[in-house]
Amino acid sequence: MLDVQGLRKEYGELVAVRDIYFQLHPGDVFGFIGPNGAGKTTTIKMLATLLEPTAGTATLNGIDIVRHPEEVRPLLGYMPDFFGLYEGITVTEYLEFFAAAYRIPKSQRAAIIENVLELTDLTVKKDAYVETLSRGMQQRLCLAKSLVHDPILLLLDEPASGLDPRARIEIKELIRELGAMGKIVLVSSHILPELADFCNKIGIIEKGELLVWGAVDEIIVQLQASRVLEIRLLGEPEPLIQRLERESHVHGVEARDGSLYVHFAGGLEEQADLLAALIRDGFRIAAFREESLDLEDVFMQITRGEVS
Amino acid sequence: MRALWENPLLQYHLLGATRHRWKRQPWLYWAATLGTGLMYLLALQTAVNYRPGIDAALWFSLFVMCLAAPLMAYNLFSLEYEKQTWESLALTRLTAPEIFWGKWGAALARVAVLTLLLAPFLFLSGVGNWYATTAAFVVLFGWGALLASLGVWLSFKLKRTLTTASALYAGQVFVLLLFPMLYLILGEGTLPRELISTVQSYKDAYYTWIICVFNGALIIYINPFYVALEMEHMRWWADWWWMRGDEYTYRSGLRYMLWGFTQGVLYLGLAALFAGFTYRGVKISWRK
Numbered sequence: 001m002l003d004v005q006g007l008r009k010e011y012g013e014l015v016a017v018r019d020i021y022f023q024l025h026p027g028d029v030f031g032f033i034g035p036n037g038a039g040k041t042t043t044i045k046m047l048a049t050l051l052e053p054t055a056g057t058a059t060l061n062g063i064d065i066v067r068h069p070e071e072v073r074p075l076l077g078y079m080p081d082f083f084g085l086y087e088g089i090t091v092t093e094y095l096e097f098f099a100a101a102y103r104i105p106k107s108q109r110a111a112i113i114e115n116v117l118e119l120t121d122l123t124v125k126k127d128a129y130v131e132t133l134s135r136g137m138q139q140r141l142c143l144a145k146s147l148v149h150d151p152i153l154l155l156l157d158e159p160a161s162g163l164d165p166r167a168r169i170e171i172k173e174l175i176r177e178l179g180a181m182g183k184i185v186l187v188s189s190h191i192l193p194e195l196a197d198f199c200n201k202i203g204i205i206e207k208g209e210l211l212v213w214g215a216v217d218e219i220i221v222q223l224q225a226s227r228v229l230e231i232r233l234l235g236e237p238e239p240l241i242q243r244l245e246r247e248s249h250v251h252g253v254e255a256r257d258g259s260l261y262v263h264f265a266g267g268l269e270e271q272a273d274l275l276a277a278l279i280r281d282g283f284r285i286a287a288f289r290e291e292s293l294d295l296e297d298v299f300m301q302i303t304r305g306e307v308s
Numbered sequence: 309m310r311a312l313w314e315n316p317l318l319q320y321h322l323l324g325a326t327r328h329r330w331k332r333q334p335w336l337y338w339a340a341t342l343g344t345g346l347m348y349l350l351a352l353q354t355a356v357n358y359r360p361g362i363d364a365a366l367w368f369s370l371f372v373m374c375l376a377a378p379l380m381a382y383n384l385f386s387l388e389y390e391k392q393t394w395e396s397l398a399l400t401r402l403t404a405p406e407i408f409w410g411k412w413g414a415a416l417a418r419v420a421v422l423t424l425l426l427a428p429f430l431f432l433s434g435v436g437n438w439y440a441t442t443a444a445f446v447v448l449f450g451w452g453a454l455l456a457s458l459g460v461w462l463s464f465k466l467k468r469t470l471t472t473a474s475a476l477y478a479g480q481v482f483v484l485l486l487f488p489m490l491y492l493i494l495g496e497g498t499l500p501r502e503l504i505s506t507v508q509s510y511k512d513a514y515y516t517w518i519i520c521v522f523n524g525a526l527i528i529y530i531n532p533f534y535v536a537l538e539m540e541h542m543r544w545w546a547d548w549w550w551m552r553g554d555e556y557t558y559r560s561g562l563r564y565m566l567w568g569f570t571q572g573v574l575y576l577g578l579a580a581l582f583a584g585f586t587y588r589g590v591k592i593s594w595r596k
Binding site for chain 1 (some may be wrong): 314316317320324332390391392395396397398399400401402539596
């Protein structure tokens with residue numbers, strides 16, 4: 001389990017990360033969302049033990065990352081947003097280098113490297129020189145390198161940046177698979193649709209402050225204090241508008257594109273009662289649905305577009 | 309010992325990258341090797357035929373070392389920063405001593421190989437004078453180790469390959485050329501030789517070394533090319549009674565000052581100091 005407790009990073013007057021708290025469990029794929037300069041990379045670097053926090057700490061399986069970075073490092077895999085690879089060696093040699101650096105016994109290295117290559121779909125390139133790989137393959141190799149020591153926490157900083165659509169889909173699949181393997185995956189991005197598909201938890205950071213975090217569905221429900229109902233009606237809309245405006249839970253009605261959009265403050269019970277009442281009153285309703293928020297709506301509602 | 313033998317970083321720097329460069333650009337590397345090899349053999353043949361003095365042999369060797377040693381160290385850390393590989397390396401289980409040995413050890417091993425390649429020139433020139441030959445060897449390796457060690461440290465501190473290389477070569481121009489020139493200008497063009505003539509015991513030598521720190525003569529005395537120049541005076545070790553005179557006094561002064569050895573040890577000491585800075589830097593900056 002990753003338990004982040006009040007992580008804070010200051011650079012002089014500038015507060016890059018402001019007292020962040022969140023907890024992740026095995027199998028969680030956590031989307032760390034925020035605009036450029038929001039503090040995502042700084043947070044990830046602190047979790048990766050590369051930066052010392054000004055205050056606060058985090059524990060991974062109970063081990064303090066600030067006090068015992070050397071004990072935490074073997075438990076985490078880190079893929080930076082900008083990364084390079086050692087050149088002049090083959091893919092297999094590159095992975096052997098990191099396997100040796102992680103002190104994996106010689107007798108086990110070949111099998112582990114084979115597994116990792118298979119997982120990242122790089123087996124066919126195992127004898128290729130590192131610098132001859134495409135950007136997408138280099139990204140996968142960097143991920144493969146982060147997996148050789150079987151970490152429990154994966155910190156992936158913008159893993160899909162600069163990739164073509166196919167490579168993006170492949171890396172998404174890979175992250176999903178890693179989550180299914182029981183690893184804690186923290187993946188940052190500022191491209192929301194990228195994360196919406198495979199994250200079960202998200203955290204939105206802006207100006208160094210974690211504005212909200214939790215399960216995606218829960219956050220959406222939290223934010224839907226006023227829901228929007230879309231009603232498609234057969235016939236003239238005016239009588240229905242007048243009827244809706246008399247309802248106590250209705251805060252406003254807009255008519256556009258042949259539908260009525262009703263700002264509704266009630267719960268599911270009140271929503272069902274309203275539908276029943278309208279049908280009883282003789283309105284011919286062809287469609288009645290709640291307009292749901294997606295990750296982009298959530299992001300737009302929460303953030304103000306500021307950077308720290 | 310694990311830091312030395314089972315170090316993947318050391319193996320990568322000494323063998324990994326080099327091996328594949330040969331495989332990938334065989335013609336280029338074979339041509340370069342052949343050219344360098346021929347030049348080396350030609351120089352060796354010249355040394356065999358003309359038997360230059362130990363000063364000339366050491367001058368030549370030092371010149372090669374001054375050019376080559378920075379190239380053996382200048383990018384060892386800076387490339388990690390430029391290519392953004394240092395974070396991945398820092399997160400492995402390699403300890404600070406292992407990372408340090410992986411880099412510094414590689415640089416030092418390269419300097420050692422170059423010293424061995426240049427050793428025949430020194431041995432050919434110093435036949436029969438083991439003191440001067442050994443001292444020349446210590447000076448050559450010490451100077452190479454100092455350059456390599458400084459290169460590794462600058463590479464770590466400056467984080468830029470080109471800046472490190474420039475600093476190393478420019479630094480040598482200052483230390484080996486401009487500072488001695490400044491000394492000579494201020495000293496009306498005379499080398500600080502009288503000081504050496506006054507040394508007639510190890511105690512004198514000890515005080516002379518201390519004095520030369522304050523009167524500026526150290527700038528000249530620690531210049532490896534000047535060390536080589538004076539080395540020629542130690543060609544003849546015999547001190548028969550009929551040889552006694554000014555030249556004898558001067559030679560014994562050099563001998564009491566442990567000429568060559570003192571400078572070599574000083575270079576090695578400075579190399580160790582920069583190595584210590586690098587090790588400390590890795591330990592602190594990389595949180596190792």
